[in-house]
Amino acid sequence: MKSGYTMSRARTYLFFLAVVGAVVVPTTASAFQLLGVDITNADRKTMRQAVRLSDGIKRSENDQHWYDSYHSREMLPGSDRITLYYVLSTNELARVRYRFPYRTDTVRYREIMDMVSSKYGPPTENVVDTRTEGPKSFDNIQAALNSFGRVEYRWVKPGVTIRLVRPNLIPAHLFLYYDVDGKSDRAMAERERQKKQQATNRYQQHDDAF
Numbered sequence: 001m002k003s004g005y006t007m008s009r010a011r012t013y014l015f016f017l018a019v020v021g022a023v024v025v026p027t028t029a030s031a032f033q034l035l036g037v038d039i040t041n042a043d044r045k046t047m048r049q050a051v052r053l054s055d056g057i058k059r060s061e062n063d064q065h066w067y068d069s070y071h072s073r074e075m076l077p078g079s080d081r082i083t084l085y086y087v088l089s090t091n092e093l094a095r096v097r098y099r100f101p102y103r104t105d106t107v108r109y110r111e112i113m114d115m116v117s118s119k120y121g122p123p124t125e126n127v128v129d130t131r132t133e134g135p136k137s138f139d140n141i142q143a144a145l146n147s148f149g150r151v152e153y154r155w156v157k158p159g160v161t162i163r164l165v166r167p168n169l170i171p172a173h174l175f176l177y178y179d180v181d182g183k184s185d186r187a188m189a190e191r192e193r194q195k196k197q198q199a200t201n202r203y204q205q206h207d208d209a210f
Contacts, residue, residue: 032160032178034096035075040159040180042093044068047084051075056082063091066191072098078108079176087187088194094187096178102171106145109174113141113153113164116176120162123153 031038035050042050048061048068056070059081065088072082078100085095102108117123126141129149144151149169155162163177 032157034178039093039096039178044084044086044091044093047093051082051084064088066187066194078112085184085187085191087183088190092180092183094180094183098176100174100176102166102174106142109145109151109164109166110141112174112176116155116162116164120155120157123164124156126151126153128152 032040035047035054037046037050039047044063051068051070052058055074056072057074059069059071061068067083067085069081069083072079075082076098079098080101081099083097083099084093085097086092087094100108100112113123126144128144128151141153145166151166153164159181161177161179161181163175163179165175165177167173167175
């Protein structure tokens, strides 16, 4: 059993290096390469082309929306979806998010963590929300994963912060984020404003009912 797991893990790791090794390779102090593109200075058109060349399969693309979504099984082993978030007002790339189906044990989280660490070294920091005790840091990943709350490990790099997130104790998915400095926060703030405006518009259409 252990031998089979080791071989499976090795195959996943080698595929990561062969396919995704090209996915996350910083080339200069100011560039962070993902899918062969410097994501600190990328726009929607460039990223759509990069995803297609990396065998992503379109789920949704809409110039009027703040994200595009693709099936990613052929892009990154173990993942099933990649979502690219943009600053809608400028079409600048703000965030990339891979989604991974989760197994109830902690193997998948550790596998992804090992793959990212093989490129970037140990995580820069970790934050665990234990629900009852509030956010705290764990030196031991297993202790963190045994907690009841959200688990997030981060790799802080020039221009980009990588985050591996388990949303709660028994999630359906794990998420691997690449947040572009400055742009990710702008995009999320823009998203919230858009959602509030849409809600306001809906209510205004029926203001005679309340």
